[in-house]
Amino acid sequence: MFSLSKLLFLILVIGAVWFGWRWYNRVGAVGRERLRERERRGAGKPASTTGGGSPQVTTEDMEKCPECGAYVAPRSAVACGRPACPYGR
Template sequence: MLSLSQILFTALVIVVVWQASRFMGRKGANQNGRDTVRGNARNKSRNPENARQPATQDMEKCPHCGVYHAEGLSHRCES
């Protein structure tokens, strides 16, 4: 038979796990929801240059050391 302390301990563990899951869910919703939208709106209104996505660059492999670097830019091997 379960004692009162075992029942209370089990209830406490259930409440702690439930509250932790609610906290983590709320934290994820804030990061992916309105904070991101408001942050992007602020960036665009203050400085439209910073709000643009960075341009992608093609990479090429150095034949000597095997390091990838931006295509068309100079590269010095360290070996």
């Protein structure tokens, strides 16, 4: 029923799970600490914020280029290389 090899294998599996769990928790703790450190370093930088204190993010609608059909952001678009491209500034 119980043999020495089965018992050793069970102990090995339990040990692997235990050390794997400890490693997983340690990696998570290091990641959380790095995130906190990054937030602390970023706190000194001036940022445009809304009333809630979070950085303000601006978005821009995409437009379809009439020449090539690709969707581009109009303010940051570059020419697609076609002669009639309206974004060839």
